[in-house]
Amino acid sequence: MDGSVKLDEVVMRFGDFTAIERTSLEIASGEFFSFLGPSGCGKTTILNMISGFLTPSDGQVMIGGEPMAGVPVNHRPTAMIFQNLALFPLMTVYENIEFGLEVRGVDKRKRREASERLLALVALEGSGSKLVTELSGGQKQRIAIARALAVEPRVLLLDEPLSALDLKLRQHMRAELKAIQRKTGITFIYITHDQGEALTMSDRVAVMSAGRIQQVTDPMTLYRAPLTGFVASFVGENNRLEVKVVDRQGPRVRLDGGALGPLMGSAGEDVVLANGQAAALYVRPEHLRPVDDGYTGPRLETTIEAVHFEGAWLMLETRLDASGEKLRVQLGSDLAKQAAGMLEPGRQVGFGYDPEEAVVLPDDGSPVVDEATGEVVETSAKGEAEAGGAHVSSA
Amino acid sequence: MFRQLSERFGHPLAMAILTLLGMWLIVMVTLPQLQMIDYSFRPNLLPAQRGGPEDGWTLGNYVTLFDNEIHRAIFFKTLWSSVLVTLLTLVVSYPLAYYLAKVATPRQAALCILLLIIPFWINEILRTYSWFIILAFRGPLNEILLALGLIERPIRFLSGDAGVMVGMVYAYILFMVFPLYNAIESLDDNQIRAARDLGAGSIRTHRRIVIPHAKPGIATGCIMTFMLAAGSYAVPALLGSPGSRWFTQIIYNWFFEGGNWNQGAAYAFLLLVLCIGFMSLVMKFFKVGLGDIAK
Amino acid sequence: MSSQRLLAFGLRFYITVFFLYLFLPLMVMAAATFNDSRFPTITPWDGTTLRWFGELAADGGMWQALSNSLLVAAGVLCLAVPIGIACALFLNTVSSRGKPFIYALILSPLLTPGVIIGISTLIFWRQFGVSGGIFLTVLGQATFIAAYVMLMVMARLQRFDRTMERAALDLGASQWQMFRRILLPYLKPAILSAAVIAFLQSFENYNTTLFVVGYDTTLTVYIASKVRTGLTPAVNALGLILILITVALAIAYEVKRRREQAALARLARV
Numbered sequence: 001m002d003g004s005v006k007l008d009e010v011v012m013r014f015g016d017f018t019a020i021e022r023t024s025l026e027i028a029s030g031e032f033f034s035f036l037g038p039s040g041c042g043k044t045t046i047l048n049m050i051s052g053f054l055t056p057s058d059g060q061v062m063i064g065g066e067p068m069a070g071v072p073v074n075h076r077p078t079a080m081i082f083q084n085l086a087l088f089p090l091m092t093v094y095e096n097i098e099f100g101l102e103v104r105g106v107d108k109r110k111r112r113e114a115s116e117r118l119l120a121l122v123a124l125e126g127s128g129s130k131l132v133t134e135l136s137g138g139q140k141q142r143i144a145i146a147r148a149l150a151v152e153p154r155v156l157l158l159d160e161p162l163s164a165l166d167l168k169l170r171q172h173m174r175a176e177l178k179a180i181q182r183k184t185g186i187t188f189i190y191i192t193h194d195q196g197e198a199l200t201m202s203d204r205v206a207v208m209s210a211g212r213i214q215q216v217t218d219p220m221t222l223y224r225a226p227l228t229g230f231v232a233s234f235v236g237e238n239n240r241l242e243v244k245v246v247d248r249q250g251p252r253v254r255l256d257g258g259a260l261g262p263l264m265g266s267a268g269e270d271v272v273l274a275n276g277q278a279a280a281l282y283v284r285p286e287h288l289r290p291v292d293d294g295y296t297g298p299r300l301e302t303t304i305e306a307v308h309f310e311g312a313w314l315m316l317e318t319r320l321d322a323s324g325e326k327l328r329v330q331l332g333s334d335l336a337k338q339a340a341g342m343l344e345p346g347r348q349v350g351f352g353y354d355p356e357e358a359v360v361l362p363d364d365g366s367p368v369v370d371e372a373t374g375e376v377v378e379t380s381a382k383g384e385a386e387a388g389g390a391h392v393s394s395a
Numbered sequence: 396m397f398r399q400l401s402e403r404f405g406h407p408l409a410m411a412i413l414t415l416l417g418m419w420l421i422v423m424v425t426l427p428q429l430q431m432i433d434y435s436f437r438p439n440l441l442p443a444q445r446g447g448p449e450d451g452w453t454l455g456n457y458v459t460l461f462d463n464e465i466h467r468a469i470f471f472k473t474l475w476s477s478v479l480v481t482l483l484t485l486v487v488s489y490p491l492a493y494y495l496a497k498v499a500t501p502r503q504a505a506l507c508i509l510l511l512i513i514p515f516w517i518n519e520i521l522r523t524y525s526w527f528i529i530l531a532f533r534g535p536l537n538e539i540l541l542a543l544g545l546i547e548r549p550i551r552f553l554s555g556d557a558g559v560m561v562g563m564v565y566a567y568i569l570f571m572v573f574p575l576y577n578a579i580e581s582l583d584d585n586q587i588r589a590a591r592d593l594g595a596g597s598i599r600t601h602r603r604i605v606i607p608h609a610k611p612g613i614a615t616g617c618i619m620t621f622m623l624a625a626g627s628y629a630v631p632a633l634l635g636s637p638g639s640r641w642f643t644q645i646i647y648n649w650f651f652e653g654g655n656w657n658q659g660a661a662y663a664f665l666l667l668v669l670c671i672g673f674m675s676l677v678m679k680f681f682k683v684g685l686g687d688i689a690k
Numbered sequence: 691m692s693s694q695r696l697l698a699f700g701l702r703f704y705i706t707v708f709f710l711y712l713f714l715p716l717m718v719m720a721a722a723t724f725n726d727s728r729f730p731t732i733t734p735w736d737g738t739t740l741r742w743f744g745e746l747a748a749d750g751g752m753w754q755a756l757s758n759s760l761l762v763a764a765g766v767l768c769l770a771v772p773i774g775i776a777c778a779l780f781l782n783t784v785s786s787r788g789k790p791f792i793y794a795l796i797l798s799p800l801l802t803p804g805v806i807i808g809i810s811t812l813i814f815w816r817q818f819g820v821s822g823g824i825f826l827t828v829l830g831q832a833t834f835i836a837a838y839v840m841l842m843v844m845a846r847l848q849r850f851d852r853t854m855e856r857a858a859l860d861l862g863a864s865q866w867q868m869f870r871r872i873l874l875p876y877l878k879p880a881i882l883s884a885a886v887i888a889f890l891q892s893f894e895n896y897n898t899t900l901f902v903v904g905y906d907t908t909l910t911v912y913i914a915s916k917v918r919t920g921l922t923p924a925v926n927a928l929g930l931i932l933i934l935i936t937v938a939l940a941i942a943y944e945v946k947r948r949r950e951q952a953a954l955a956r957l958a959r960v
Contacts, residue, residue, distance in 0.1 A: 051860060053856060072859075073856075075862070084851070086853040086857035087857075088858075099871070100863075102871075103858075103862050103863040104862055151862055396784045399784050399785070400780065404865050407866065408865065408866060415772055415777075416777055420796070423836075424795060424799055424833060426814060427807075428810050430814045430817075431809060431810040431813050490701060490705075491705060491708055494701055498698075510709060510713075511712070513936065513940045516890055516936045516939070517894075518894040518913070518929075518932060520910050520913050521716075521913065522716070524925065524929065526715055528718055528731060528732075528926075529715055535718060568712075597694075622801060626806065628896065628900055629896045629897065633914070643803075643897075647900070650809070656813060660813060667803070670802070670803060671801075686793075
């Protein structure tokens with residue numbers, strides 16, 4: 001059972017609007033693959049092209065090596081879990097799960113066997129005769145999964161299925177989804193705007209923005225070595241500093257931080273940097289730590305503006321003395337304990353970081369950040385054009 | 396159109412939908428109306444004369460109406476009385492609709508609506524017939540009035556237009572109450588409270604807040620009531636007398652007593668134009684569209 | 691404050707009078723059934739009798755008219771319900787430039803006087819040699835009753851979550867299976883209500899029927915002719931029976947509707 005999915009030079013246009021720029025991508029059979037991006041980035045469009053609800057304007061979708069052009073939704077070897085689940089409210093749990101088999105003409109005894117087996121898989125034995133309206137949110141979630149698995153799809157498509165659940169349940173369902181995926185060995189293609197979901201469950205993640213795939217890689221690499229400014233800002237939290245490249249030796253890059261003085265960072269092999277080029281240095285809040293005067297590495301002098309106690313860590317809002325830009329610092333509880341006396345609003349503190357953990361990328365324009373939520377919305381168009389294209393087909 | 400339908404329902408079903416819709420709209424709705432209009436512009440001929448030199452379009456049937464003083468008078472009386480019935484129904488219905496929508500508790504409102512629906516489901520003929528009994532020369536109304544000493548001799552309620560109009564208000568009131576109720580119900584209670592808070596009296600609150608909001612409902616109610624009143628045959632036939640004939644009765648006579656269908660078609664078309672005219676006027680006056688009416 | 695209270699009292703008084711106005715005539719008519727008088731009246735009261743029920747039962751014309759009415763109503767249901775459903779599906783699915791015009795056309799029978807629908811039907815079918823009778827009555831009534839069915843089905847269809855359709859297709863259902871198993875069961879309550887309303891509309895229709903019924907008679911036409919000619923309290927007996935059936939139907943319908951609403955409220959909470 002080959003559940004591989006291939007997007008071959010796929011383009012999707014709606015009138016004048018291009019929802020998906022030319023994209024190629026291969027997802028291996030049995031992989032847990034996520035599309036991560038803000039709303040409107042095109043991830044649902046990709047899902048709809050794979051499921052057959054949309055036909056690409058150009059290029060083609062292949063599943064298990066077979067081209068899907070002309071294959072309608074109801075004949076594709078895929079099944080979808082919808083955002084609102086779309087369970088049939090007038091039917092019982094059994095009828096919901098067996099629907100796909102019923103329309104295929106499977107006889108009643110075999111259908112019932114299959115639904116019992118699936119109910120066991122999702123740990124809901126004995127609730128087959130209930131109406132779906134009698135179930136709790138988490139139970140519905142599982143029935144939706146069982147219903148989709150009943151048709152034995154080669155690829156399961158999940159369209160933000162956890163977004164309606166509360167936090168606790170959401171985290172629990174992550175583990176459960178992952179477990180079901182392992183047990184069944186089916187390819188899971190998962191759509192989400194929640195990076196926590198994407199990072200914890202996926203084998204690989206494709207980060208999308210404005211109809212382009214920005215980077216495709218495993219969660220760890222995505223976090224440690226973002227390839228575009230968008231990815232650096234969207235995945236996890238990052239402080240962005242504008243710098244100039246002085247020179248580069250292997251991964252190590254010496255930088256001119258202007259008023260901030262000399263800085264250091266590192267860049268991946270595929271990142272092209274010319275000496276003297278404008279660039280951006282990304283330092284994650286948790287990679288910063290307070291340093292004393294004797295510290296010789298790159299350091300950032302700040303004044304603390306606010307201190308937030310978050311239980312396991314402290315979040316500091318500071319401002320760079322030299323440039324007036326904001327810098328966020330996250331300290332683990334042990335570090336916070338050591339530096340207890342220093343961390344008060346108004347105190348001047350120097351922070352250092354390990355250059356290996358600070359990423360340098362060509363300056364592709366600042367991402368647009370939603371003022372209210374602090375979330376990254378979209379990168380500027382200029383950044384897209386330069387950064388996006390080069391890495392899309394590298395998957 | 397077919398593409399969208401077949402994408403959603405598949406070819407056979409899309410075909411069935413379009414066939415049913417097309418058959419209804421063309422064979423049952425459009426063509427008969429066009430045929431009626433065509434009829435109204437042709438002279439009444441014997442079968443042998445059809446296709447002959449006299450068979451052509453003419454305004455003769457309409458000229459007949461304008462030349463016939465009695466028919467003309469009945470036409471205008473029907474128009475005027477229907478407007479009156481409409482206004483009367485509106486005035487009677489408004490307080491009730493307001494009560495149902497804004498004053499009554501949900502339980503009270505539900506009960507009242509059920510009570511309103513029951514007569515609405517009873518035959519128009521029977522509803523009218525019950526007034527026939529009440530208004531009869533020796534009926535209970537006359538008896539009560541006599542007993543109270545308000546009149547000395549029984550009144551012939553059933554020989555004028557008044558009886559017809561009372562019957563019509565009674566028969567069509569629900570077509571006014573429900574659109575009004577639906578419209579007023581959708582008004583946010585806080586708007587009424589805010590107006591009160593700002594010192595507006597009851598009348599001003601209604602004039603400035605409730606009535607403007609209820610416009611689509613008022614328009615729908617008026618259009619329906621007028622159309623039913625002007626097009627009513629049952630009520631004038633039962634509660635009227637030969638002296639208080641309605642335009643529909645004249646039309647009926649052309650068809651089944653005069654045997655001149657062409658003439659009848661012309662009269663019927665005028666009635667239709669009257670209703671469409673009233674509807675356009677009301678829609679323009681209240682600035683509502685067809686979409687608002689269908690609710 | 692006291693003027694407010696006066697107003698509230700006035701409103702309540704008005705509501706009471708209104709419902710008296712609504713029901714007294716029907717009660718008078720019902721009461722007249724039991725009056726042992728040759729004419730249908732309650733004044734003077736000539737003694738209580740049940741004989742008018744007997745006379746009604748012995749009236750062959752009435753039974754013939756009743757069976758015609760049922761026949762017509764059955765025909766109207768067969769025609770108007772599918773048409774109304776098709777209309778609603780069409781309006782819910784299609785979006786094109788011609789749609790407002792078609793929408794206006796679909797609504798037009800509701801805004802046309804019944805007599806005119808009757809007349810145009812009568813004239814149209816004459817050229818095919820069809821004259822007034824049961825068949826034309828069915829056609830004439832179905833013309834506007836279909837639009838009522840459309841409105842009622844449409845009201846429910848607009849609340850349908852189309853993701854259900856996508857889910858059904860995604861699970862491998864054909865469009866027909868989706869329609870049969872998902873959409874139709876969802877619409878069923880509205881279709882049943884529409885069928886009840888359509889039946890009642892047909893059963894009590896007079897204005898349209900009058901022009902297309904020819905030498906046949908439906909119950910409503912029969913009652914009207916009785917009222918105008920040989921009037922006896924037997925008509926009241928018939929009216930009373932019809933009222934009782936209607937009230938029973940109305941209550942059953944209301945109970946069913948409330949249950950559905952409660953069920954819908956439960957669904958909404960899900």
